[in-house]
Amino acid sequence: LSAQIPDSGIRVNQIGFYPGGRKVAIIPGEKNAAFSVKEASSGKVVFKGKSGEPVTNPYSGKKTQTADFSDFRKAGKYYIEVNANSKSPVFEIKDRVHKEAALASLKGFYYQRVSIDLPEKYAGKWARPAGHPDDKILIHASAASAGRPENAVISSPRGWYDAGDYNKYIVNSGITMGTLLSLYEDFPAYFEDFNTNIPESTNAVPDLLDEIIWNLRWMLTMQDPEDGGVYHKLTNPRFDGMIMPDAAKNPRYVVQKGTAATLDFVAVMAQSARILKNFNAQLPGLADSCSVAAVKGWQWAKKNPAVMYDQNELNKQFDPDIVTGAYGDKNVSDEWIWAAAEMYALTKKPEYLDGIVLETERAMPLPTWSQVKALGYYTLLRFADELKMESKRSADLKKNVLAFSDDLIKGYQKQPYHTVMGKSEKDYSWGSSSVAANQGIALLYAYKLTKDARYVNAALENLDYLLGRNATGYSFLTGFGTKQVMHPHHRPSIADGIDEPVPGLLSGGPNPGQQDKCTTYTSKFADESFTDDDCSYASNEIAINWNAPMVYLAAALEAIMSK
Ligand code: 9MR
Numbered sequence: 001l002s003a004q005i006p007d008s009g010i011r012v013n014q015i016g017f018y019p020g021g022r023k024v025a026i027i028p029g030e031k032n033a034a035f036s037v038k039e040a041s042s043g044k045v046v047f048k049g050k051s052g053e054p055v056t057n058p059y060s061g062k063k064t065q066t067a068d069f070s071d072f073r074k075a076g077k078y079y080i081e082v083n084a085n086s087k088s089p090v091f092e093i094k095d096r097v098h099k100e101a102a103l104a105s106l107k108g109f110y111y112q113r114v115s116i117d118l119p120e121k122y123a124g125k126w127a128r129p130a131g132h133p134d135d136k137i138l139i140h141a142s143a144a145s146a147g148r149p150e151n152a153v154i155s156s157p158r159g160w161y162d163a164g165d166y167n168k169y170i171v172n173s174g175i176t177m178g179t180l181l182s183l184y185e186d187f188p189a190y191f192e193d194f195n196t197n198i199p200e201s202t203n204a205v206p207d208l209l210d211e212i213i214w215n216l217r218w219m220l221t222m223q224d225p226e227d228g229g230v231y232h233k234l235t236n237p238r239f240d241g242m243i244m245p246d247a248a249k250n251p252r253y254v255v256q257k258g259t260a261a262t263l264d265f266v267a268v269m270a271q272s273a274r275i276l277k278n279f280n281a282q283l284p285g286l287a288d289s290c291s292v293a294a295v296k297g298w299q300w301a302k303k304n305p306a307v308m309y310d311q312n313e314l315n316k317q318f319d320p321d322i323v324t325g326a327y328g329d330k331n332v333s334d335e336w337i338w339a340a341a342e343m344y345a346l347t348k349k350p351e352y353l354d355g356i357v358l359e360t361e362r363a364m365p366l367p368t369w370s371q372v373k374a375l376g377y378y379t380l381l382r383f384a385d386e387l388k389m390e391s392k393r394s395a396d397l398k399k400n401v402l403a404f405s406d407d408l409i410k411g412y413q414k415q416p417y418h419t420v421m422g423k424s425e426k427d428y429s430w431g432s433s434s435v436a437a438n439q440g441i442a443l444l445y446a447y448k449l450t451k452d453a454r455y456v457n458a459a460l461e462n463l464d465y466l467l468g469r470n471a472t473g474y475s476f477l478t479g480f481g482t483k484q485v486m487h488p489h490h491r492p493s494i495a496d497g498i499d500e501p502v503p504g505l506l507s508g509g510p511n512p513g514q515q516d517k518c519t520t521y522t523s524k525f526a527d528e529s530f531t532d533d534d535c536s537y538a539s540n541e542i543a544i545n546w547n548a549p550m551v552y553l554a555a556a557l558e559a560i561m562s563k
Contacts, residue, residue, distance in 0.1 A: 008086040013464035014481035016092035019073040022457045030054045030063035040077040047072040057416040060525040064416045089482035102554035107196045108504030112160040131245020140253035141318040147226040159218030163543035164490040167235040171327040174264025179548035190559035228296030229257035230265040258309040263335035269294035270342035334373035341376035360396040364404040405446035428526040433509035437549030471527035479503030487534045489541040505542035506550045
């Protein structure tokens with residue numbers, strides 16, 4: 001795909017723009033350029049403009065300029081031209097321009113489903129037989145208890161594969177579920193008409209929730225029914241080869257119960273209970289099961305407030321060694337905040353916050369799998385009125401969430417790609433695409449609190465980043481854009497013999513750590529440290545906790561922009 005279009009260096013969201021939204025392209029070089037917007041079919045000039053002052057990229061030293069054509073609002077297909085040799089990819093201006101990306105990125109979760117056939121009717125050419133029935137899971141020595149001794153067998157089917165690998169991790173499922181559940185709670189009406197063509201599409205539950213429930217039912221099986229503690233993960237001892245799911249047959253284990261996993265589980269169960277009680281007719285008893293599980297998990301965590309998952313320590317004590325994703329976390333104060341917030345919002349009992357320090361005097365950290373404090377803040381603000389929250393508490397939360405976004409938008413117009421993404425070099429960490437998406441979500445919470453359109457514009461520009469307006473020129477969502485990611489580190493996409501990767505998956509994005517030591521990187525600059533090569537698990541893997549904020553950002557912007 002990318003080979004057909006010579007790269008002019010002009011960067012643009014390769015999908016397109018809302019008629020009334022901000023529209024920006026980035027032109028390389030240091031001389032102010034006159035540019036025109038041309039109609040794709042006829043080449044007719046429809047808009048003329050001049051680029052802004054050149055800026056110097058802090059990572060590569062390269063110069064770029066912003067071409068703003070926001071004033072042009074007519075629906076159609078266009079490209080930007082600086083001269084005959086310098087044209088952008090074609091993009092579209094229309095209403096609901098990101099609906100397909102929102103649908104596909106949620107459908108991406110369907111393709112990650114464990115223990116179920118994906119028939120052609122739903123999966124198209126990516127149809128495949130079920131992988132991992134997960135009905136005979138061993139209790140690892142680290143997880144043994146009186147009722148469940150080492151090597152006892154439990155059933156723990158369903159769920160989503162975490163990423164390019166085939167394991168299932170509670171901590172990473174936690175933030176993923178929290179993000180998707182919050183999307184539903186923030187924009188419930190939008191999901192009345194949002195069909196991803198999954199087996200459950202014909203029932204009376206929104207597809208977003210049906211998809212969530214596939215993983216929720218798995219998560220429920222990860223709680224030890226005896227004491228309420230939750231296993232950290234369900235995994236092979238080591239990663240599978242690059243094979244299809246149904247060919248992967250290694251024994252799988254649940255390993256050590258831990259506080260981070262249990263609190264993330266509590267938060268997810270509490271939020272699910274809150275949402276699913278409105279669907280009791282369709283899903284009898286499910287909301288109740290979630291709330292019982294949440295309370296039991298909370299009680300376990302109270303008795304075990306700081307049991308950390310440390311894989312190196314675990315391997316010193318127990319066999320077999322477990323060397324898959326660790327998701328180890330040395331600090332669980334943020335997991336306490338999130339779980340307490342969700343329990344409070346579910347039960348309306350403020351006691352859940354007793355002994356919890358909300359830490360609003362410190363700068364809000366961006367959500368990641370190891371830092372979930374903000375998810376608690378978002379929920380408390382969502383229910384502040386309903387909970388009749390103490391006004392000082394809600395004012396502090398609001399101030400904290402707004403300060404985060406105010407800091408993001410400060411001076412971002414002077415950034416080389418006119419995005420808040422990349423202002424800090426730290427943004428280019430493992431899974432940097434999820435940083436861009438989670439920043440976008442934070443900005444939309446700021447918009448919700450203020451109705452100030454600047455926050456929506458900035459959120460939209462981070463979506464532009466993900467869909468092509470970035471230093472690599474790639475659109476990071478598989479199946480979307482003119483320069484697509486074709487070789488993600490994703491076992492089914494590698495092993496299925498189909499040229500196109502499974503669609504709707506968000507590639508991790510630039511990561512100057514380059515921990516995979518792939519030899520195909522062409523740059524060491526932070527914002528260019530990306531290689532579209534399946535060896536690159538550090539820059540080109542996919543993961544559920546990156547896809548979830550992509551779904552949120554695209555769907556929330558659709559909901560906001562198409563009002
Ligand atoms: O997303 C995780 C990232 O923050 C860590 O730095 C990295 C190394 O520990 O692991 C990432 O998570 C991977 C997980 O451990 C296993 N499945 C694939 C995940 C995405 O690369």
